């Protein structure tokens with residue numbers, strides 16, 4: 001017991017000394033370290049072999065410059081990253097994020113979380129992540145293309161179908177993946193397995209676009225069943241209005257729930273009748289417009305500049321689907337007052353540590369992103385399988401596998417929580433279940 005505490009404190013001190021300013025990475029790493037205490041008590045061999053010392057340090061980090069030219073002829077330079085975090089159970093796998101906030105801390109936190117998420121899917125994929133501080137807002141398609149071409153000109157040196165397979169994340173959807181793939185192909189020839197989230201005409205998988213949002217709702221459904229509860233009739237708040245949020249809205253609505261909010265980085269909408277999926281898809285996917293447009297088209301809706309999490313209305317389920325640390329302690333407290341019973345994260349690490357403590361204090365059941373949003377990467381791994389066998393599976397086949405994977409992630413997290421006597425702590429359950437597979441594999445592979 002004392003040995004475990006000392007080991008964990010030493011690891012935290014190492015992180016503090018090496019990366020004192022990496023706020024997001026420290027948040028992600030400390031959460032996992034705290035949750036793994038009971039596992040280390042049962043497995044002193046992991047301490048002896050210093051498995052966690054290896055796990056917290058990325059295997060490899062690339063940082064590079066991305067020069068590109070704007071439409072007005074000016075020359076721009078952005079910063080690019082790829083963190084190859086852990087390849088113990090398979091090639092590095094994880095998205096690319098384009099957002100002005102991207103820095104090494106954010107890419108490392110995302111890559112670290114990806115190790116456990118990818119392990120939970122049960123598929124042979126390791127953890128990685130990348131991105132750039134490029135701001136897509138207001139850029140023309142030609143500017144996006146030139147940026148993506150320059151990004152891939154450097155990134156292609158480090159990736160490969162059996163080495164590292166990037167995909168989308170914030171700011172990277174079908175358009176960007178197309179430009180990235182096109183540039184990869186010009187430099188290296190056709191190799192569909194190099195990226196996932198590709199268009200259906202050149203090696204993409206059906207259901208990848210829907211996968212993270214649908215998967216979130218499949219996980220939520222399994223969680224509710226486990227509580228002898230059901231989704232039909234529930235009132236839901238969603239934040240964000242991007243890929244994850246839109247397909248969570250679609251599946252939740254199909255299963256009889258009512259989603260009453262969505263947002264973007266400018267503000268949020270509240271529609272007591274339930275958000276209209278077709279209107280949202282038209283604004284966000286076709287026009288690439290702002291969420292405020294919605295109230296011009298739907299009479300019952302209102303728009304405000306607040307965060308979704310500050311709207312004081314009664315509801316049952318919170319699905320944060322925008323970005324990290326979007327819910328603070330006060331907003332989590334408001335959830336308790338508003339009668340929320342469940343929080344399931346579509347985004348990566350959207351709840352601050354204080355918010356999570358508040359959920360637990362008020363017995364709000366909490367499903368962490370690394371379990372609840374694993375559907376996207378799971379279908380990415382299925383896209384890799386289809387590329388390898390030169391086949392394209394039907395939507396129904398992929399969707400069925402996705403549902404099974406999400407139900408198994410819930411079951412594994414619940415089983416780990418039960419095994420370690422942690423009640424409904426699905427956060428610790430997910431961290432433990434994700435870790436155990438990677439730790440066993442690292443142990444078997446010797447000094448890593």
Ligand SMILES: NC(=O)C1=CN([C@@H]2O[C@H](COP(=O)(O)OP(=O)(O)OC[C@H]3O[C@@H](n4cnc5c(N)ncnc54)[C@H](OP(=O)(O)O)[C@@H]3O)[C@@H](O)[C@H]2O)C=CC1
Pocket residue numbers: 168169170171172212240241242243244245263264265266321322323324346347348373374376377
């Ligand atoms: N796409 C995927 O397959 C997966 C994504 N995720 C996670 O889900 C989350 C959303 O990703 P995704 O839907 O793909 O991204 P998108 O770029 O499609 O959408 C992001 C949405 O979140 C909003 N948003 C982003 N950053 C901020 C911010 N700093 N403050 C307020 N709103 C913000 C955006 O608003 P605006 O347009 O104004 O910027 C937009 O509505 C991220 O945490 C991502 O890591 C997790 C697993 C897989």
Ligand SMILES: O=C(O)CCC(=O)C(=O)O
Pocket residue numbers: 093094095096117165166167168169196348373374376377378380
């Ligand atoms: O599909 C993928 O490879 C990655 C998805 C992703 O970035 C994530 O799970 O956060």
